[in-house]
Amino acid sequence: xxxxxxxxxxxxxxxxxxxxxxxxxxxxxxxxxxxxxxxxxxxxxxxxxxxxxxxxxxxxxxxxxxxxxxxxxxxxxxxxxxxxxxxxxxxxxxxxxxxxxxxxxxxxxxxxxxxxxxxxxxxxxxxxxxxxxxxxxxxxxxxxxxxxxxxxxxxxxxxxxxxxxxxxxxxxxxxxxxxxxxxxxxxxxxxxxxxxxxxxxxxxxxxxxxxxxxxxxxxxxxxx
Amino acid sequence: xxxxxxxxxxxxxxxxxxxxxxxxxxxxxxxxxxxxxxxxxxxxxxxxxxxxxxxxxxxxxxxxxxxxxxxxxxxxxxxxxxxxxxxxxxxxxxxxxxxxxxxxxxxxxxxxxxxxxxxxxxxxxxxxxxxxxxxxxxxxxxxxxxxxxxxxxxxxxxxxxxxxxxxxxxxxxxxxxxxxxxxxxxxxxxxxxxxxxxxxxxxxxxxxxxxxxxxxxxxxxxxxxxxxxxxxxxxxxxxxxxxxxxxxxxxxxxxxxxxxxxxxxxxxxxxxxxxxxxxxxxxxxxxxxxx
Numbered sequence: 335x336x337x338x339x340x341x342x343x344x345x346x347x348x349x350x351x352x353x354x355x356x357x358x359x360x361x362x363x364x365x366x367x368x369x370x371x372x373x374x375x376x377x378x379x380x381x382x383x384x385x386x387x388x389x390x391x392x393x394x395x396x397x398x399x400x401x402x403x404x405x406x407x408x409x410x411x412x413x414x415x416x417x418x419x420x421x422x423x424x425x426x427x428x429x430x431x432x433x434x435x436x437x438x439x440x441x442x443x444x445x446x447x448x449x450x451x452x453x454x455x456x457x458x459x460x461x462x463x464x465x466x467x468x469x470x471x472x473x474x475x476x477x478x479x480x481x482x483x484x485x486x487x488x489x490x491x492x493x494x495x496x497x498x499x500x501x502x503x504x505x506x507x508x509x510x511x512x513x514x515x516x517x518x519x520x521x522x523x524x525x526x527x528x529x530x531x532x533x534x535x536x537x538x539x540x541x542x543x544x545x546x547x548x549x550x551x552x553x554x555x556x557x558x
Numbered sequence: 559x560x561x562x563x564x565x566x567x568x569x570x571x572x573x574x575x576x577x578x579x580x581x582x583x584x585x586x587x588x589x590x591x592x593x594x595x596x597x598x599x600x601x602x603x604x605x606x607x608x609x610x611x612x613x614x615x616x617x618x619x620x621x622x623x624x625x626x627x628x629x630x631x632x633x634x635x636x637x638x639x640x641x642x643x644x645x646x647x648x649x650x651x652x653x654x655x656x657x658x659x660x661x662x663x664x665x666x667x668x669x670x671x672x673x674x675x676x677x678x679x680x681x682x683x684x685x686x687x688x689x690x691x692x693x694x695x696x697x698x699x700x701x702x703x704x705x706x707x708x709x710x711x712x713x714x715x716x717x718x719x720x721x722x723x724x725x726x727x728x729x730x731x732x733x734x735x736x737x738x739x740x741x742x743x744x745x746x747x748x749x750x751x752x753x754x755x756x757x758x759x760x761x762x763x764x765x766x767x768x769x770x771x772x773x774x775x776x777x778x779x780x781x782x783x784x785x786x787x788x789x790x791x792x793x794x795x796x797x798x799x800x801x802x803x804x805x806x807x808x809x810x811x812x813x814x815x816x817x818x819x820x821x822x823x824x825x826x827x828x829x830x831x832x833x834x835x836x837x838x839x840x841x842x843x844x845x846x847x848x849x
Contacts, residue, residue, distance in 0.1 A: 451648040454609050457635040458642045459662045460708065469661065473652035 336529050339506045340514035344534075347422070347510060348490040351429040352437075355486050356479075358430065359437040364467065366438065367445035382439075384432050393499025396428050400500065418500075425501045425508050429490045436485040444478025445471060477549045484545045488538050559585050560712070560744065564605055564615035564625075568768065570596045577601055577612070577768035583761075585620065585711075588738050588745040590755045590776065593765035599748045600645070601768075603714045606746070607642050608635035619712070641705035641713040641743075645720070647697040649689035655700050656685040662707035675703040678740070679733055695726035699733065706737060713738070713745045720750060724794070728812050731758055752780060752833050753792035790837040791816075795830055809834055 366378060384392060400407045400418035410416045418424030448471060456466040472479070494512040501508030503517060511530050518527040546552075560583040568575045577598045583589050591599040604610040606617065608624070611632060617625040624633045649658050659672045676682055679699040689697060698718055705713060715734065719727045735758060738745045749755050755762055755776050762779050764772040772779055793811035800806075805825025809816050818836060820828070828834070 449646065449648060451644045451646055452650065454604075454607075454635070455642070455644060455648045455650075455704075456661075457609070458607050458638075458640060459704075460636045460639065460664060461661075462636065470650055470652075474650070 336526055337505075337514075340509050340511045340530065341533060343422075343506060343509065344491055344511040347425060347429060348487045350426060351433060351490045352483055352487045354426070354430055355433060355437040356483065359434070359441055359482065359486075360467075360472070363438050363441035363445060364471075366442045382435050385435050389432065389493065389495030390499055392432055393428065393496040396424070396431070396496070396500050400424055400427075420500070420502045420504060420508060422507050425497060425510075428496045428500045429493060432493055432496050433486045433489045436489045437482040440478045440482040440485065441475065444475030448474060480545060480548060484541055488541060491534065491538060559583070559618075559620060560606075561616070561618040562602075562606070564602075564612040564617065566601065566605065566610070566612040566615075568598060568601060570767075572596070572767075575768050579768075579770060581763065581770060581773070583744060583746065585744050586742060587760045588735075588743075588747065588758055589761040589763065590747045590749050590759040591763050591765060592749060592752075592755055597765040598768040599765055600716055602765075603642070603716055603746065603748065606712075607640050607714065608633055608638050639708060639710050641708070641710040643698075643701045643705050643713070643715045643718050645716045645718075647689075647694075647701045649692075649697055649700055649704075651689055654686050654688055655681055655692070658689070658700055659704050659707055662704050664708055667708070671707055671709070675706055678737065679703045695722050695730065698722065698730060702730075702733065702737070706741060709741060711742075711744060713741075713743045715745065715747045717748050717750065719754065724810065725813055727754070734758065753794075756780065756792050789843075790835055792833060792835050795828055795832045795834050798825065798828055798830060800825070807834070809836060811836065 362381070366374065366381070397419060398404060400410070402408050402411045402417060402419070407418065410418060416423060418427055452470055452474070453466060456470050461469070492512065493510075494516070497508065497510055497513055498516075501510070501513075503509050503513050509517075511534055515527045515530045515534075518524075518530070562583065563580045564577065565579075566577045568577050575596075575598070579598075579602060591602065593599055601610060605612050605615075605625075612625070612627065614627050615625060616623070616627070619638075623629075623631050624638055625631060650661060653661060656672065656676070659675060660669075663669070663672070676685055679702060681696070681699055681703065684692065684696060684700075689700070692700065702715075702718070718734070719730055722730065731754060734745070734747075737743065747755075747759060759776055762773060762776040763770050764779065791811045793809040793816070795807060796810050796815065797808035798805060799808075803822055805820040805822070805828075807818050807820050807825070807828065809818060816836070
């Protein structure tokens with residue numbers, strides 16, 4: 335029997351990361367889609383950086399920043415008792431940063447593709463920005479939200495480099511599936527590695543397939 | 559009374575253009591803005607609704623200042639309480655017809671208005687449909703009804719009928735006139751269609767490159783004031799046929815197709831698609847009692 339710990343940890347990490355990202359990404363994407371601020375290109379670039387940067391680079395800088403021997407890490411430790419290096423919380427913060435563009439980009443695109451006059455109508459009808467966001471904008475970008483959620487989730491499941499740098503390989507704390515697979519291969523346990531890999535493959539395949547079925551309207555056609 | 563004195567630089571297709579409007583709109587009137595695309599008509603509505611801020615200007619509506627750039631007053635669109643029908647209808651795709659109207663309700667407002675409006679614009683059997691399943695004319699009626707839910711005193715219509723065929727357009731014009739009178743609105747209409755303007759509006763502003771070039775009663779502006787006619791209709795020329803020395807014109811007036819005779823001087827100047835005013839002196843009308 336294989337150790338289910340790494341898989342449970344992986345999906346726990348992915349779920350919490352996705353949930354936190356949703357909270358962060360909606361206001362951020364809203365701002366990116368509608369702001370005319372001059373610093374917008376800079377923020378846009380920062381959000382997109384994890385797409386192109388090697389995960390090890392992000393991991394390395396986070397490791398340095400969170401280390402209690404540095405000012406920031408020390409401050410976190412003293413004020414909040416947070417030690418983000420080699421801990422689940424640290425992994426969570428890293429995952430959020432690492433998967434940020436995968437959540438922000440679809441939502442931002444969803445907002446940008448909405449007709450400006452939908453917003454105008456809502457304002458003219460006396461509705462506040464918040465009401466407009468929750469009653470008009472978000473319900474009309476459901477496919478984008480779903481895409482963002484799934485991409486962020488799947489991307490977190492698949493992360494390796496960042497985790498290795500900042501999390502290490504502590505069972506039930508930071509030893510996620512991707513690390514476990516690597517570990518098992520190193521130990522020449524190909525059978526266990528294969529089981530983990532196959533489970534990850536099947537689950538991610540099923541998730542992505544569901545999204546394409548829903549967003550492509552295939553499910554609606556079948557149900558009809 | 560709406561007092562409007564605004565200036566704004568616009569980037570038009572032909573380069574920079576200065577929108578400069580200084581005029582008044584009488585309360586209770588149905589006024590039209592007429593002019594080429596890019597003349598600044600929509601911009602005026604957007605400024606009036608608070609969706610766009612002019613560089614300089616003042617807007618006073620029934621004694622209330624909505625905008626005064628020198629005093630840094632600029633009422634948000636949410637506070638201006640105008641009815642605005644957008645050119646692309648802008649119905650909320652996630653809501654049914656009824657929900658679109660309900661969204662417009664203010665807090666604690668009586669729901670009764672919704673069923674009233676649904677009745678006026680004849681949407682009863684469509685109330686649970688989503689916008690994507692509606693035709694252009696139906697969408698337009700929903701947009702019109704939605705704009706009236708809060709019982710605004712000003713209704714603004716941005717080319718509401720331009721995408722519709724003439725029969726539906728005629729019907730919608732009736733709806734607009736009906737609500738204009740029933741709700742005692744001041745209505746501002748943007749239109750390209752001279753016959754529509756003639757039929758509907760009390761006063762007309764003609765715009766060119768951001769300036770008002772002419773204003774007045776539509777019938778006077780379109781130079782029909784010297785016609786001493788008792789009957790007059792406007793319509794579209796559908797067909798023109800030459801017979802001997804006469805022309806037979808087929809004209810679509812509202813829903814009706816009418817054939818009239820024109821002499822050679824009148825007929826040679828006309829081409830199919832022209833807007834036509836048909837007038838007749840009332841010396842030999844046919845009268846039928848119908849009740």
